[in-house]
Amino acid sequence: MARKLLDMRDIVKSYQVGDEEQIILNxxxxxVEENQFVSVLGPSGSGKSTLMNIIGCLDVATSGEYRLAGQLIEDMDQTQLARIRNKEIGFVFQSFQLLNRLSVLENVELPxxxxxxxxxxxxxxxxxxxERVGLSHRIDYFPNQLSGGQQQRVAIARAVxxxxxxxxxxxPTGALDQSTGRSVLELFKELHREGRTIIMITHDAGIASAAQRIVKLLDGCLFEEEAVNA
Amino acid sequence: MLKEIFRMSWHNITQNKIRSFLTILGILIGVTSIITLITIVQGAIDEIQAKMDSLGSGTVMIQAYGTPLKSGLTNTDIESLLSVNGVLGFSPTISTTIDVWHNGTISEDVAIDGKNEEYYKHGNGTIVMGRGITAYDTENRNRVCVIQLSLAKEWFPGEMVIGKTIMINGASYVIIGVIELDKNSFSYMYSSSDESIMVPYTNVMIISGSSNIPALDLYIDTNGNTEKIGDEIEQKLNEAFNDKDDSYSIIQLDTLIDMIKSMQKMMEYLLIGIASISILVGGIGIMNMMLVSVSERTMEIGLRKALGATPIMIQIQFLAESVVLSLLGGLIGLILGTLLSILGCLAIGVPFALSSTAIILGVGSSALAGIVFGYTPARKASLLNPIDALRRI
Structure with a gap:
């Protein structure tokens, strides 16, 4: 049996809004097992971002148990969380989040x-x-000199x-046109084939279908979808 | 890691050149003024002190006007003055005027100054030929004399002066030395004439028929407590003249020098105070700019945190930026201040010497301002929640 890289049990995230407790993740x-490509599909307001923050160790759950690569993410301070993020998580954001003052090479080196x-x-x-993401000829360029697709490739390079x-x-394809988006998804698939574990969060069912496994998030509850393709 | 951090700071500072320059202007002006003012004041004070030193630091000049019963200082008085701890020696001044025979001619009313061996040890003048009067000469009342250079030229043009004999008060004196007085010295200002002859003071006492010394210089140890030595000397003088008013006057240059020195210290504190205000204002400017920078770069901070930057790393990065900024202001201020003080010293004609106090104070205070005023913004950056920071996108 493949190793469980991500293991969440009974995770609840709630906020106190006035007198009321608002439950975001229920x-x-x-x-998620090693070398899976999972899409988390959900409309806006379903708790996607909150789930992503918890998976990404940017935030901690109100209750429940979360193990990432065997480590229990609980009661950690900001310094410990930062180290976990640095070591275990590679982030790819919708708007790339590259530092415009740094060159492609420097952006990738940052983590x-x-x-x-x-x-x-x-x-x-x-x-x-x-070189792996095909931008060897652009190492000294600055992000604003690159196309959206190229920027996202830089961001993926930085993440891995x-x-x-x-x-x-x-x-990851939210800020890209369709064909560039498809090529970025292709890159994800290639990385998956090379053995990487990928969790992709999206509201777009078409994009989500690039993954091997899809889970749906609705009103803070998670549902497993049938496997689509491998 | 630190290298990276400073490289990033430099990057951010040079990115916004005009803003960075305006930010460091306060520190720059503060450091420039500290260095310029302290250096110029120091130069001026050093100049005054050097003048004072050449006038005779370590010398206490006493004029004994005496009382109707006692016209000057007796040997006993001198011995009691010499017994004061810190008094190293004395040089009496006893003068008279008398006709002098030389080379078969007579010069009327020539000034004769009685001196001893101490006189020649304290930079009153330069023996250009021969030797000065020795303790042996004064003790034995040797008939020897030292004449001033101008007199030697006048009386014996083109001749070898040493060994020549002159007649003073009917006795023959052998010329043993030629002296050129230092025109900056106090003793020159007080000397009886430009063209005087110096003989052992014990001889002058006989010539003038006086048993008392009307004036003398006491040489004191400048490493000791000169003020205390001065007080003790005064006490001895009061004893010598039975506390009678106006029986003597005393001039001690060291007390004047001390006064000037304490004035300089006060001046320095004042300047440092004024410059500190400027650095304080400059520091607030840096703090303001760093706070703006933190809110401008919220997204960057969030991203760096997502990529694994710990809070302390973020704090160090922003702290480094404010320290680099203020040190930059300090260094430019140092260069500018040095140039200005060179110009200032040239303008008022005092020697230029960069004081290490000024440098340490200038650069140190700017670095300190960077740390103190950079702390709050850096802390704020380090505490930013990465989720909130990233949500701003």
């Missing part, structure tokens, strides 16, 4: 700075990854450079 059980990797090794790894347990993508 007793969620969710597991390794926080992992205390020497500048020589950073450079070597970054060049390899940038630390060899994280999970690649966590939040509407």
């Amino acid at each position: 007793h969620i059980d969710f597991t 390794l700075i926080y992992a205390h990797i020497s500048s020589q090794n950073r450079r070597k790894k970054a060049l390899e990854i940038i 450079i630390t060899q994280p347990s999970i690649l966590l993508a939040d509407e």
